[in-house]
Amino acid sequence: MKPLLIGWPDRSRAGKAVQRTECYSTRYASKDGWRCSGNEGSAMNDVASGGADISRIILEASGETLGAALLVFGRDDTITFASASILQFFPVPAGMLVPGTRLRDFLGAVYDTGVRPGTLPESSRHRPNREDWIAEQMALHWRERYENVERAGRTRWLSLRQRRLSSGIGLLAVSDVSEQKKRDEQARTDLQRIALTEEILNAQPNPICVKDSNLRYIAVNKAFCVIHDLAPDAMLGRSASDLVETELAEHFERSDRHVLETGMSHSEAEHIVRADGSDLWVVTRKYRIGLPGRHFVVTCMTDVTDIAVWYDGSEKGGDTGLQIRDYSIFTPAQNFYDPFRSLDLQQLAHAGSKIDMLPARELRVLLATADRVMEERFVARLRGFGLDACAVRNGEELDAFAMTAGARGLEIDLLLLDIAFPEKHRVLASWRACTWVEVSSDMDATILLGEIFAVRARGARSPLLQPEWGIALDRDLAPVTHAPTVEVLVAEDNQVNQFVFAQILEGLGISHRIAADGREAVDLWHELQPALVLMDVSMPVMNGFEAAIAIRQAEKGTGRRTPIVAVTAQALDIDLERCRTSGMDDHIMKPVSPDMIEMLLRKHLPAAERHASGSGRSGSQ
Helix, strand or coil, X not given: CCCCEECCCCHHHCCCCCCCCCCCEEEEEECCEEEEEECCCHHHHHHHHHHHHHHHHHHXXXXXXXXXXXXXXXXXXXXXXXXXXXXXXXXXXXXXXXXXXXXXXXXXXXHHHCCCECCCCCCCCCCCCHHHHXXXXXXXXXXXXXXXXXXXXXXXXXXXEEEECCCCCEEEEEEECHHHHHHHHHHHHHHHXXXXXXXXXXXXXXXXXXXXXXXXXXXXXXXXXXXXXXXXXXXXXXXXXXXXXXXXXXXXXXXXXXXXHHCCCEEEEEEEECCCCCEEEEEEEEEEEEECCEEEEEEEEEECCCCEEEECHHHHCCCCEEEECCHHHCCCCCCCCCCCCCCCCHHHHHCCCCCCCXXXXXXXXXXXXXXXXXXXXXXXXXXXXXXXXXXXXXXXHHHHHHHHHHHCCCCCCEEXXXXXXXXXXXXXXXXXXXXXXXXXXXXXXXXXXXXXXXXXXXXXXXXXXXXXXXXXXXXXXXXXXXXXXXXEEEECCCHHHHHHHHHHHHHCCCCEEEECCHHHHHHHHHHHCCCEEEEECCCCCCCHHHHHHHHHHHHCCCCCCCCEEEEECCCCHHHHHHHHHCCCCEEEECCCCHHHHHHHHHHHCCHHHHHHXXXXXXXXX
């Protein structure tokens, strides 16, 4: 028997199947399934039914093998076969996959699910309506060949491969390529990131290279290639021994292995001779990056040729290294480091061996607030600072507390009055027990402590300060009409630092005055002629360097030279050189301690002068 060919009804002949050359019969698809038309009779119906099942099984198996769902449709645009897996991609009603269903109806059901090929991002303004989308898809299905990867839903991507055979049969294979799309996008992003990284590295003026765990170069920038006068391709995948002498390569790789094994960075100053014979002075730093089992060594060479010279310190017993050629090329910049900014002031309260805080512990502070949160926070912090603090919540409690304290002979040194206190105006009009300060719930505790010290320094009744103590915390204070000669003048703008200096000098029995900026320090130097100046280098109005220069200029021709000690936050070479050139004699670093001050007094203030000035003095000046 000759093979049967699958055909479709010709509508022009009232539904009769068209006989094809050398065919006994023609089978066609209808809504009731596969049917047979021709001269084979009823016997052929059984053959056709069996062949249809075989075709369906073959198509299902082919789709599963290819990892795709198949959709077969005829030239009359009706479905003749649909894989069950098509529902995994388009959740349409199962009845839409029955042979004989119009392709237009199937596409309409797909559109209604919202999970359809060609889904545009939510931000897109162009959204085709239902009929336009169906018409567009019908046109695609009549193309001879169509392949595309399209978005279906928010996060899904489908691969659509469509063929239209010469017989009119159409085949559509649908597969999910979301994961592949993500990998492609990730690969594209990685390539862009690599290209950007290479561009950034090549734009760096300093040589940079990266080695793997086998100490082979896997990345180099242009500046590093210039040293060797080689192209990147000639260096990648090679080791240092392939590029330089064995002894030098071993020196490089010894530090590389140490960084890889320990994870500790390596730093050293090096003199490099480029391939063209020119000198290069660098500070080389090596770091380990990556995950365990996959570590890399990154080498960064900072070019300091323009600002550094090589020196031999053998005459002084030092090692060879780099030194700054000319400090004047550096423009002075802001010093952002303040060692007391992050210092827990509670340490000051407990540092009895370093700073005498007993007077501060005797200070009695009363907080008047109806805010329980504010009460808990402020009282706890003030007690942590070493102060004797408690709180009252209304005017009645405040009056009773003051009466009880007076009856027992206990003085209240300071009243902290909440600006939101219900009876604030009455308290302000009648309170006479002590000095008061308005506070708010959002005030920082450190600022509050500074405010307490500032108020007490202005002459409030307290054992914390002696009556004649003259700390200059506010520039608006009335000028001192008569100031005796003092031993130490402190130039410091930070209020907490001022307090620390005052406590140390007070504990050592040294008379002192404090200036809040460089200009005030120069004025007080003219007025007081102190025996020693402690000069903070970073101050407003006039910094410490400028103030020291002004003092040295004023001393010319007088035959007198006041020792000036710089107080710095860091001991960088550039800072120490500026201290020397501005006429300072010594330096100390913050935070200061009594030991530091005692050392400076022994060094710069003769004992006879200290004893003479300190004898018979009831308190500091």
